[in-house]
Amino acid sequence: MSELKATRDAYGEALVEAGKNNENIVVVDADLSASTKTAKFRKHFPDRFFNVGVAEQNLIDIAAGLSTCGKIVFASSFALFATGRPWEQIRNTVAYSNLNVKIVASHGGISVGADGSSHQSLEDIAIMRVVPNMKVVVPCDANESYQAVLSAVAVPGPFYIRLGREKVPVITGSGNEFRVGKANVLKDGSDVTIIACGIMVDSAMKAADILAKDGLKAAVIDMHTIKPIDTEIIMKYAEKTGCVVTAEEHNVIGGLGGAVCEFLSENHPLPVYRVGTRDCFGQSGEPVSLLQKYGMTPQDICEGAKKVIKMKR
Amino acid sequence: MKFDEEFLKRKAAELRLDIVEMITRAGSGHPGGSLSALDLLAVLYYCIMNIKPEKPVWKDRDRFVLSKGHAAPAIYSILSDMGFFSKKELPGLRRIGSILQGHPDMRKVPGIDISTGSLGQGLSVAVGMALAGKLDAKDYKVYALLGDGELQEGQVWEAAMAAAHYKLDNLAIAVDNNGLQIDGKIEEVMNPYPIEDKFLSFGWKIKSIDGHDFAEIFDAWEWAGSSKDGKPSAIIAKTVKGKGVYFMENVVEFHGKAPTPEEGKDALAKIKEALGKIKP
Structure with missing residues (x-):
């Protein structure tokens, strides 16, 4: 633990x-x-x-x-x-x-x-x-x-x-190098790329473990810098996996998901599923219950991953 | 510089020529508030502030914040006259590629200490500068000019509270009380009076003056700039919107409207005429 x-x-x-x-x-x-x-x-x-x-x-x-x-x-x-x-x-x-x-x-x-x-x-x-x-x-x-x-x-x-x-x-080791604008690849994979930030990075790692049980290899990218976003790593993994799931504790509009979609739609169009709140306000509750209620769990990331994998040509 | 009324009268008239010429050429801008603020600014820049045109970002300089950023032509005319940048820039006002933006840009214009334009923010910035001065045990003063309509912004009072709380006697402001804002008389749009009582109750000390009487302006800035009692100072200056151009004086429409080329010519002729009557 x-x-x-x-x-x-x-x-x-x-x-x-x-x-x-x-x-x-x-x-x-x-x-x-x-x-x-x-x-x-x-x-x-x-x-x-x-x-x-x-x-x-x-x-x-x-x-x-x-x-x-x-x-x-x-x-x-x-x-x-x-x-x-x-x-x-x-x-x-x-x-x-x-x-x-x-x-x-x-x-x-x-x-x-x-x-x-x-x-x-x-x-x-x-x-x-x-x-x-x-x-x-x-x-x-x-x-x-x-x-x-x-x-x-x-x-x-x-x-x-x-x-x-x-x-x-705490999921990154003390050897983890942080550079502004340079994302960290936490897990390599070939079927789908999960790009996450904040607390959703940990959920993305858990989702990758779940997907592995179904034989799916998910790459996990810790996109700590949303701006300037690391377009090099997005392009590399877009080409490698052909589909992307983004995950953030934020509205799917305009945040990490928005930034990733903007880059990909102009440079390498492919299926993307955005995990986050769906243009709505939250409410009082336990953090865990809220993340469940508003669709920001490892399970939600897995479902998004399966969706985009299916959409790949 | 010592106080010299004849010099200031002459200088202010010359600067008004620049302002009217600039705005007429640009075809847009804010003549009313530039002209009402000019005398306050001229005394501050030529007689009070410790600045070096050849070293605009000298660390120990006095700072100035034009919180009513739309009076940009007034500050541009002064800074260029003092040699912060070439007078050749003045015709570029509001033109693409010019350093002279519609509202002042600190990254483009030497001598501008902070970019402004959106009302209500300047006093907070000045508080930050004054806090830095205290923290670094520097002797520099921070001056700011606010509009009277601008006092309707709530943030002004957040900043006024903070200035008194942190005992910023190195901070002095003037309120350009020309009594008019875009939609009409300030007391009819949203009454900020009594301005003096408001600042007093926030813990400031105040002085009310005629904002076109050079002797009164000089005394007020000197009083405000030499404060050591732990209180920030506010000068409430009664001014005339459009001061110095007879057809603009107290005419609300000239808040944000340029004179036509004919009006501009007429205004310049009248100012030159008045200038001729001032002793050289």
Whole structure:
């Protein structure tokens, strides 16, 4: 059994590590530092931490102002409020001028659970991906989260990093190399390719095991960077397997599934099935029950895989 | 630079010529708010701010945020006159390929500290810059100019709260209170008055002035820029929309409409005439 750890916990640890090495790193939060785990940074570097209260538009533009003075700014809230409320601030002020602001949000996806639809972000990947200059990263586990945060320090310009609330299995080894825009192939296969991000990477690995029992060899790709997406690896596996399933804890419109389909339809048309919420809102419930209810389980990925395998010419 | 009223009068008239010429040529733009804000900006740039045109991103410079980004022609006329970029760029306003976008772009125009255009955001950015100044123990000041209609944006008050909370006495703003916005009088569209009381209650200190009286403007910016009491400063400046062009003054339609070529010619002639009466 692999270790369980939330990606947001790794964020807090990575921030402290980054803060030790670089005094230009500052953090801005909007009254959620205990949940986003930026409180860990505040404890070590109280002078470099700014709470703006419940004011997400102010959060983003204060971050923008700090960045113009040479700071590497991490701005955090929940995924819905870090991207939805201040979308235009992100678009017009942060992204337009390519400012060094890293928006790192916890509580992405439906696995937020009991708080219900108002707190379940199922559109954030789409609305961040559509903004020019923005890089979008959805780590699959705590290891990857830690590395993604340190990478965002090293790569100038705006980032959106989406993290989760729940403790999830650590599935990548410590030797796992994280590079922005370079996907990791976790499992090779020849019948179907499963491209997943976030907590759905673990489900994709489980789906591959189930499919193997039926004699089907599924490749699993951890597409941690949705933008810029790794088109090289998509092309390689599209040619190798001839069909694709995408899996994300997000609306099937505009997120990872959308990004994969956009690339494939222009460059290598083939059957794709997108696992995710089907253009609907969530509700309160246990994360596991919600993932079942809204069709984001390993079983759902398997069914999608069989569908696209059948559609192959 | 020391205060010199004659110099400022002359300079402001010359800058108004540039503004009217630029917008007339472009065929679109925002003359009303550019002209109402100009005197506030001229005093700030020529007399108050610590900046170096030859080193536009000098780390210790004072910062400026044009939160009402549609007054871009006013700031372009000043920056080019001070030598941040060539005056030859001015006719390019709003043309494809030009550095002079309809609203200011920090990546294209030397001397612009932040890109603006969408109202309500500038004060937050200025708060971020002022926080950085405090964190780095720098002496630089952060100045911002806001519109009065812009005060209807809720984010302005998020930022006002944060500025007082973090005791940003290195932050000073002016509100260009020309009283008009696109749809009409500000108090009829959505009344932001009393502006002074609002800032006071948010923990700021305030000064109300005539935004076209150079001596009052100078005193106010100097007062705001030398603050050390832990409070941010707001100057509420009564101004005239379209100031300096007789047929634009207090005419709401000239918020976002360029003069026709004939109107432009007429305006330029009148400003030149007035300029002739100012002592050289």
